[in-house]
Amino acid sequence: MFDKLVTRRRGGYCFEQNQLFLRMLRHIGFEVRSLLARVWLMVEDVPPLTHTFNLVKLGGEHWVADVGFGGDFTPPMPLVAGRAVEVPGGILYRLIEDQRGWVLQRDGGTGWQDQYSFLLTPVELVDLEMANHWTCTRPGTRFTAxxxxxxxxxxxxxxxxxxxxxxxxxxxxxxxxxxxxxxxxxxxxxxxxxxxxxxxxxxxxxxx
Structure with a gap:
């Protein structure tokens, strides 16, 4: 992953970017773990777990740290409901809680839009391997079509x-x-x- 993303500068997606980021954070001493999420963009039914990001413990708080969602910059966010964070370009992000668990929302000027939802359930490497395999090989997905x-x-x-x-x-x-x-x-x-x-x-x- 380091060779592909850093040395050859070929880019990647969340299962690569956030895993490399997680390993870097652990190497320098952070307490961090992976989570899986359901992406609610352009769906009509409950989506599968096709996104991964990191949950970092810092100063007694948990923070969402996501470098692989695409689009504009997803900011580091404390795991606190309702606190909006602004990124360059005037875009707002916040976390809320509903029946789906935690939900990341984005407001680009037209109101809050769901991005993805997640639970704090522990995620194992085999869970990431299965989700990654499904996402990058199943016909008709965003990443294969x-x-x-x-x-x-x-x-x-x-x-x-x-x-x-x-x-x-x-x-x-x-x-x-x-x-x-x-x-x-x-x-x-x-x-x-x-x-x-x-x-x-x-x-x-x-x-x-």
């Missing part, structure tokens, strides 16, 4: 889903379709710091 790139910016977020590029800064969003492979390569390099060869981009199957 789409080509996704995402990056938190200093004042917002940037993302590409297949050929659709979206950049949000200070709550203002610009969107466009990428029509050429070289334009796609340039966007990956300039916006996301990812450098793919022409052959690697062709292998994605996005351009006729």
């Amino acid at each position: 789409l080509r996704i790139v995402s990056r938190a910016l200093a004042d917002g977020r940037a993302g590409i889903i297949d050929r659709h590029l979206s950049v949000t800064q200070n709550r203002s969003t610009q969107e466009r379709e990428i029509t050429e492979p070289e334009e796609y390569r340039a966007a990956l390099a300039d916006i996301f710091g990812l450098r793919l060869s022409a052959e690697e981009v062709a292998a994605l199957g996005l351009f006729g």
